[in-house]
Amino acid sequence: MALSVASNSLSGVVSEVKFSRLSRLKLLDMAANAFIIDVNSHWIPPFQLQMISISSCKLGPKFPAWLQTQKSLTYLDISKARLVDAAPDWFWNFAACVKYIKLSNNAISGDLSSVLLNSSFIDLSSNHFRGQLPLISPHITMYNVANNSFSGPISPSICSVVNLESKLEVMDLSRNNLSGDLPDCWRHWQSLLHLNLGSNILSGKIPNSLGSLLRLQSLHLANNSLFGDIPHSLKNCKDLKLIDLGVNQLAGNIPNWMGEWTRVLQLRSNKFSGNIPPQICQISSLIVLDFSNNSLSGSIPKCLNNISAMVASDNWHNDEYGSLDHNYDYGLYLENLMLMTKGKESEYTKNLGYLRTTNLSSNNFSGSIPTEIFLFAKLQSLNLSQNHLIGKISKDVGSMKSLEIT
Known part of the structure; x- marks a missing residue:
């Protein structure tokens, strides 16, 4: 038996009385509504659910104790549920048997240093979890703990798993307080497609072993304190569509293979020198x-x-060069990127694929602006300021019909 009223404009208080006759209920989907779930803290439901999706309903502020009675659960989504509480100790043993867990966008707290995560899909992003990163099982496919308060090194969490058959495709550890050098054990995670370690306090050089991730499609290392050059081994990652190494202390020349397969290439605010x-x-x-x-x-x-995505004609389609996002059985992993536009830093997620921008500002470029750049008919933002350019602006600038920012 299933009850699905998701994605409506429904509201009102839902108490345990509403569920009293639903002993055969297996699937409960009330997501994307404005329900208030108000049940007694000692409530024992009459059902054994396999799927619970209550995203965007008010379930909190306390963590729902009745969840531990659900012994057949494989799918749990209580994201955006206004939970402001510590995750109880029993939950992590309970969670080990749940295939899909999404707790994102709450205010759930707790030290996860001694926790082992074993679910196939786990999203704990945008909460108040702390301590060292939890250990992860090689069975995990999606692992997102972004925007929490995790600290310490990354290596103990991911280098303890020696299993070349790992299934991990997405690892997002961004926007935490992780420190120390980048791990050098990436050979254990050959299935990785998306790796986001941005906005931490990581230091040291980019390890050569990152180049062993032959399936990697996006690499975010921005907003850290990394130094040295870009390792040549990254040339092996022939599927890389997004490279974000901005706001570090990386130096040397931009490699001549850089971006050969890429849609997004951000190296801003580093110490790179030489020519493009x-x-x-x-x-x-x-x-x-x-x-x-x-x-x-x-x-x-x-x-x-020659960059046809920026020069494209009006009949050019956004998906011509492939999506930046990643589809799952249970949803979508959206790429994100922080860019400086209009003098401030802005985040792009769902609209990233539609963006067209070129920023070469604050360098030492000289000579005239090549007229060819004014053929960027799809370009929305062009910034060449704070260089040593001379000459006149070509009359062909009028061909840039999509330009919003110069």
Whole structure:
């Protein structure tokens, strides 16, 4: 028996009385409504559910004790449920048998240093969890603990798993207080597609073993304190669509293979020097090019008009070069990117695939602005400020019909 009223504009208080005759209920989906779930703290439900989805309903502030009575549960989504409480100790043993767990966007707290996560899909993002990162099982496919208060090194959590048959496809540890060097055990996670370690306090060099992630599609290391050059081993990651290494202390030249398969290439606010390699012009699918606030020099390449995603005609489709997001049986993992636009930092998620921006500002570029850059008919933002450019603005600037910011 299933009860599904999801994605409506329903509201009102739902007490245990409403469920008293639903002993055969297996699936409960009330998500994306404005219900208030008001049950006694000692309530024992008459049913044994396999799926619970109460996202966006008011379930809190206390963590629901009745969940531990559900012995057949495989799917649990209580995200955005206004929970302001510590996760009880029993929950993590209970969770080990639940395949899909989503607790995101609450204010759930607790120290997870000694917890082992074993679910296939687990999203604990945007809560108040703390301590060292929990241990993770090789059975996990999706692992998202972004925007919490985890601290300490990453290595104890992921390097303790020695299993080349791991299934992990998404690892998002961004926006925490993780410190120390980047781990050098990525060979254990060959199935990784999306890796986000951005906005922590990580230091050291980018390890060569990241280049062993041959299926990797996105790499976020921005807003840390990484130094050194970009390892040549990353050339092996031939499926990389998004590279975000901005706001670090990385140095050296931009590799001539960089971005060969990429849609988003952000290296802003580092210490890169030298010229822009002409191979950048071969990235036909590039929609975000941000080399701002470095020490790059020389002239701006005339061949940039070869980037067809920015020069595309009106009948060009957004999906022509492939999506930046990742579909799951239970939902979608959205890529995100922080960009400087209009003088402030803005986050792009659902709208990232529609963005077209080039930012070469705050470098040492010289010479004239190549007329070819004004063929970027789809470009929305162009920033060439704070360089040493000379000459006139081409009359072809009128061809940039989508331009919003210069």
